[in-house]
Amino acid sequence: MFLGIGNFGIFVAPMGEELGLGNSAFGWALSARLLGFAASGPFIGRLIDSRGSRVPLAVGGIMLGGSAAALGMINAGWQMVGLTLFAGLMGFWGSSTLFLTIPIAKWFVRRRGRAMSLFFPGIPFGIGIASPLTQMLIDAVGWRDAWLILGLAGGVSIAAISLLFVRSQPSDLGLLPDGETVSLGNFGHGRAEHSWTVREAMRSGAFWRISVAFGLLMAAMGTLGVFWVAFLRSLDVSPQAAALTFSAQAFTQVATSIVVAPWVDRVQPRYVAMAGFTSVAAAMLVASVATTAWHGFAGAVLAGIGLGAGMLMQTHIWPSYYGREYIGAVRGAATPLTLVMTGIGTPVLGIVFDATNFATGWLAAAGGLFVGFMLLALSPKPNPPKSDGL
Numbered sequence: 001m002f003l004g005i006g007n008f009g010i011f012v013a014p015m016g017e018e019l020g021l022g023n024s025a026f027g028w029a030l031s032a033r034l035l036g037f038a039a040s041g042p043f044i045g046r047l048i049d050s051r052g053s054r055v056p057l058a059v060g061g062i063m064l065g066g067s068a069a070a071l072g073m074i075n076a077g078w079q080m081v082g083l084t085l086f087a088g089l090m091g092f093w094g095s096s097t098l099f100l101t102i103p104i105a106k107w108f109v110r111r112r113g114r115a116m117s118l119f120f121p122g123i124p125f126g127i128g129i130a131s132p133l134t135q136m137l138i139d140a141v142g143w144r145d146a147w148l149i150l151g152l153a154g155g156v157s158i159a160a161i162s163l164l165f166v167r168s169q170p171s172d173l174g175l176l177p178d179g180e181t182v183s184l185g186n187f188g189h190g191r192a193e194h195s196w197t198v199r200e201a202m203r204s205g206a207f208w209r210i211s212v213a214f215g216l217l218m219a220a221m222g223t224l225g226v227f228w229v230a231f232l233r234s235l236d237v238s239p240q241a242a243a244l245t246f247s248a249q250a251f252t253q254v255a256t257s258i259v260v261a262p263w264v265d266r267v268q269p270r271y272v273a274m275a276g277f278t279s280v281a282a283a284m285l286v287a288s289v290a291t292t293a294w295h296g297f298a299g300a301v302l303a304g305i306g307l308g309a310g311m312l313m314q315t316h317i318w319p320s321y322y323g324r325e326y327i328g329a330v331r332g333a334a335t336p337l338t339l340v341m342t343g344i345g346t347p348v349l350g351i352v353f354d355a356t357n358f359a360t361g362w363l364a365a366a367g368g369l370f371v372g373f374m375l376l377a378l379s380p381k382p383n384p385p386k387s388d389g390l
Contacts, residue, residue: 237292
């Protein structure tokens with residue numbers, strides 16, 4: 001989260017002032033990152049299914065850190081866009097990072113929802129500490145050296161943790177999903193769910209509706225990440241207070257995932273996600289009429305509740321609907337559509353912000369979230385295809 005994912009918005013003001021860049025330039029940089037992720041998603045998903053996450057995650061982490069460090073040396077907007085495109089190709093984007101979520105889907109079946117809910121808080125927690133610490137680092141050494149320090153430290157850390165600790169699936173250690181053992185007569189229980197192939201999944205309407213719905217949610221999340229601090233500063237909120245609202249959003253996500261955890265395996269994931277969409281839309285409406293820092297904090301908390309529920313369900317709904325065996329390929333196939341939606345939405349809202357005002361943009365974002373809510377409402381878990389068992 002320190003490598004331009006959870007803290008990119010902190011750099012918007014200082015980089016924009018020195019380089020003479022408007023809000024839309026940073027929106028396009030985010031789009032470039034997401035489009036890079038969309039392009040590499042199918043390849044990364046299949047790579048993880050066949051080779052596991054351990055070494056690809058380490059290599060990707062080093063390359064991601066290098067691209068972040070290089071941001072400290074740019075002198076033009078096109079260089080920023082090029083580097084963020086490269087970073088996207090490495091396959092990192094919060095809870096959507098396939099390197100992280102696919103192994104959890106493969107390690108668990110019955111307890112998958114709880115496992116995902118234990119994993120998920122790491123993402124907003126990283127965002128929560130990244131925002132104020134990045135602001136402190138920028139204040140101390142400037143935005144250029146801040147990128148260099150974060151990039152080098154982050155890339156090395158990801159690679160080391162991956163090589164030391166990551167194992168892609170229980171069979172790598174001679175185990176079964178959910179900690180089950182052959183001696184207890186549970187052999188094969190983890191395979192009771194039907195694992196859809198990519199072709200089967202793409203023939204189901206739910207695949208496309210879910211992809212678009214979460215694309216709309218991620219567009220709203222990306223807009224918050226890039227523009228929330230700049231929006232609050234337009235209300236004469238201090239940089240430090242604006243960064244703290246971003247942290248409030250992140251830590252609210254952590255709290256939400258903890259509260260939701262006992263229910264994740266008991267309630268259809270789309271219902272929890274729909275509640276999340278509603279809360280984020282409410283945050284957009286609060287932002288559209290905000291005039292003080294307290295409004296910013298209220299909107300951040302509502303957004304944190306919604307993103308905590310919605311993004312957690314994005315990691316859970318895919319294996320819940322389509323099984324574990326080919327989940328890397330299925331998630332990879334859905335990634336381009338989801339991220340294209342995200343990549344288009346954020347710069348479009350950036351253009352709206354520049355052309356009109358922040359209030360209009362937040363209202364447009366709320367409308368997009370309502371569309372996503374309706375798409376999920378029309379997407380119950382699909383029945384296994386007729387070819388099941390053949």
